[in-house]
Structure formats: C-alpha cells, structure tokens
Amino acid sequence: MxxxxxxxxxxxxLEIYNKPLMExxxxxxxxxxEHHDPNTVQVSTLLSIKTGGCPEDCGYCPQAAxxxxxxxxxxxxxxxxxxxxxxxxxxxxxxxxxxxxAWRNVKDGPEFxxxxxxxxxxxxxxxxxxxxxxxxxxxxxxxxxxxxxxxxNHNLDSSEEYYKEVISTRGFEDRLETxxxxxxxxxxxxxxxxxxxxxxxxxxxxxLVALSTLNPQPESVPINALxxxxxxxxxxxxxxxxxxxxxxxxxTRIVMPETQVRLSAGRTQMTREGQAMxxxxxxxxxxxxxxxxxxxxxxxxxxxxxxKLLGLNPQKPFIKKMQPETVEAKDSEYQSLGEKPxxxxxxxxxxxxxxxxxxxKILK
Ligand code: SF4
Numbered sequence: 001m002x003x004x005x006x007x008x009x010x011x012x013x014l015e016i017y018n019k020p021l022m023e024x025x026x027x028x029x030x031x032x033x034e035h036h037d038p039n040t041v042q043v044s045t046l047l048s049i050k051t052g053g054c055p056e057d058c059g060y061c062p063q064a065a066x067x068x069x070x071x072x073x074x075x076x077x078x079x080x081x082x083x084x085x086x087x088x089x090x091x092x093x094x095x096x097x098x099x100x101x102a103w104r105n106v107k108d109g110p111e112f113x114x115x116x117x118x119x120x121x122x123x124x125x126x127x128x129x130x131x132x133x134x135x136x137x138x139x140x141x142x143x144x145x146x147x148x149x150x151x152x153n154h155n156l157d158s159s160e161e162y163y164k165e166v167i168s169t170r171g172f173e174d175r176l177e178t179x180x181x182x183x184x185x186x187x188x189x190x191x192x193x194x195x196x197x198x199x200x201x202x203x204x205x206x207x208l209v210a211l212s213t214l215n216p217q218p219e220s221v222p223i224n225a226l227x228x229x230x231x232x233x234x235x236x237x238x239x240x241x242x243x244x245x246x247x248x249x250x251x252t253r254i255v256m257p258e259t260q261v262r263l264s265a266g267r268t269q270m271t272r273e274g275q276a277m278x279x280x281x282x283x284x285x286x287x288x289x290x291x292x293x294x295x296x297x298x299x300x301x302x303x304x305x306x307x308k309l310l311g312l313n314p315q316k317p318f319i320k321k322m323q324p325e326t327v328e329a330k331d332s333e334y335q336s337l338g339e340k341p342x343x344x345x346x347x348x349x350x351x352x353x354x355x356x357x358x359x360x361k362i363l364k
Pocket of ligand 1: 054055056057058061062063064101102103104134
C-alpha cells in the first residue's frame with residue numbers, strides 16, 4: 001500500500017507527471033483503490049454568499065473590483081437564503097456546502113458573526129460546511145471551528161514562483177500562514193490550485209510539492225482548469241487540454257494518496273469521457289450546481305446522469321471525519337483581538353494586472 005510521504009521533490013513529481021499516460025493512469029488508479037472506494041464521489045455545492053467588489057488582484061478572478069467584468073455583485077446573503085440553498089443542495093445529493101465570500105480577509109464584526117450563524121445553521125442540517133473567506137487569523141479560525149465548520153478552503157493557486165506572476169496584493173507565504181492558522185483548529189484543510197494560467201510544468205510540480213509536503217497533507221485538493229473571463233488579466237489564456245488535467249489529477253492522487261482530489265472549475269469544457277478519465281485517475285469529488293462562484297458549471301441533473309452512467313455514488317457526509325460539534329453562539333461576548341493579517345509584498349506589481357486595471361478604468 002502506498003504510504004503518505006511528506007518529502008516529495010519537484011523532480012520526483014515531474015517524473016510522475018510525465019510518465020507514459022497508461023502507466024500514469026495505472027499507478028494513480030491503483031493508489032486510488034488502496035485508499036478510497038473508487039465508485040464514490042463526494043459532491044459539494046459552492047455558494048457565493050458575497051459576490052464581487054474584492055480588493056485583491058488575482059489575475060484569474062472576475063470578482064476583483066479593479067477589473068471590468070460583467071459579473072453581478074451582491075452583498076452578504078442572509079442566513080435564511082443560505083439555509084434554503086443548502087436544503088436544495090442536500091436534496092440533490094450534495095453532502096457539503098462551501099460558502100465563498102469575495103473578501104481579502106475576514107474582519108471581526110457583524111458580517112463575520114452572520115457567517116458564523118450560517119455555519120451553525122448548515123451544520124444543524126447534518127451537512128459538511130466549508131468556507132472560503134480569504135485570510136483568517138488563528139482566533140477567527142477557532143471561532144469558525146466552534147461554529148461547526150468542517151473545512152476551510154484557501155488555495156495555493158500555483159507554485160511559489162508563479163504565484164508572483166498572478167497576484168500582487170498578497171504573497172504565497174500569506175496563504176501558508178492562513179493554512180497554518182486553520183491547522184491549529186480541528187477544521188480540515190482544502191487547498192489546491194489552477195492550471196492553464198500560463199504556468200510551466202515545473203510550476204504545476206512546484207505547487208504539488210508545496211501541498212504534499214504540508215504535514216498533514218490537505219484533506220482536500222481542488223484541481224481547477226482556468227476559465228478565462230473577459231476583462232481579467234488572463235482573458236487570453238487558451239483552455240488547458242484534457243490530457244493536462246488528467247495528468248495533474250493522477251499526479252495529485254499519487255503524491256497525496258489519502259486526500260480527496262476535487263475536479264473543480266473547467267468541467268463545462270470537458271466531455272463525459274474526459275471527466276470519467278479524471279475519476280479513473282483518482283478524482284473523487286466535484287462541485288455541483290450550475291455556477292462555480294461566478295463561472296459556469298454543469299447542471300446538477302447532468303451530473304447525476306453522468307454518475308448513473310459511470311456507476312458512481314455520491315458520498316454521504318462525515319465519512320472521513322466526525323461531524324463537528326457546534327459550541328453555542330457566544331459572538332456578543334467575543335472580544336476582537338484586533339489582529340490584522342500581514343501583507344508580505346506591498347510594493348509588488350504585475351504588468352498584465354496593471355494593464356487590465358487601466359482598461360477597466362477606461363471602460364467604466
Ligand atoms: S480569487 Fe478571491 S481573493 Fe482573489 S480577487 Fe477573487 S474573490 Fe478576491
């Protein structure tokens with residue numbers, strides 16, 4: 001049985017990534033069967049609880065306020081709205097709700113208290129709850145844990161080297177710090193990245209080194225294919241080929257055997273055959289719902305048809321870890337520690353991000 005290793009090197013990972021495809025698929029599928037039920041796929045529903053107007057400059061993201069994209073922004077959803085959507089997601093086979101807010105970082109105050117209430121509410125529906133809210137301090141991660149949060153998503157996006165070419169408003173080390181803050185609680189970690197942003201194979205390998213050498217490795221690793229959105233700095237990137245996606249999924253499976261590998265953005269550009277190959281290569285989770293935050297995603301009925309065709313079953317909640325207990329609300333008694341996340345590279349500029357910002361100013 002393949003062991004979990006925390007000392008993978010980039011050379012080893014690239015050697016796996018570049019194996020003859022049949023050999024790579026065989027090794028990945030074997031590893032997958034040793035650690036998981038190959039016919040079970042976990043289904044998450046991603047809800048954008050606060051869309052657009054983000055102060056960050058992630059080159060792939062239509063929610064960055066500085067770029068001119070046609071997404072419709074909205075303020076933070078109400079707890080009731082979120083509950084209604086979670087119930088709908090549950091009835092269509094999702095075991096997890098992942099709530100995303102377009103924030104740079106969590107700020108203590110009424111909005112965060114509202115998110116904590118959403119976490120408690122979904123946990124009470126016996127669903128796994130995940131949040132992706134930007135950077136969090138240790139104290140905020142602890143409050144989320146007490147509300148009953150199951151997972152926190154914070155992607156590394158790419159290698160440390162290529163990260164500097166995509167985002168200037170925060171550094172790779174800031175990402176690692178948030179992951180570390182989450183790790184100090186009993187909340188599981190979801191962290192992955194995006195391929196197709198113009199990175200080299202070495203960057204894909206570098207990202208997998210950064211993730212697989214975390215100890216423990218993230219419980220969940222989303223692999224996204226860039227969906228290039230007009231108005232963002234990466235608008236002209238061509239879609240990645242299915243072969244790259246399969247190789248990336250298979251390599252992730254081999255170097256992180258116990259992790260749930262999430263086939264994430266970009267599925268609308270893939271055929272069912274392509275997705276089936278990703279499942280064979282070790283992907284065992286998808287996002288359901290017709291939107292992934294702001295980009296298109298297959299309709300939930302289409303996914304259920306695909307599951308039927310492939311003989312796949314949606315995973316029940318809390319198979320990997322027990323349902324977190326919710327500590328009753330004490331938000332009003334809570335004292336903010338006034339901690340602020342650091343900004344590790346305040347003077348960094350990326351030419352294509354600056355160009356997209358200028359273009360947006362002209363169009364506004
Ligand atoms: S990816 Fe997240 S942090 Fe980056 S601009 Fe989009 S919403 Fe903001």
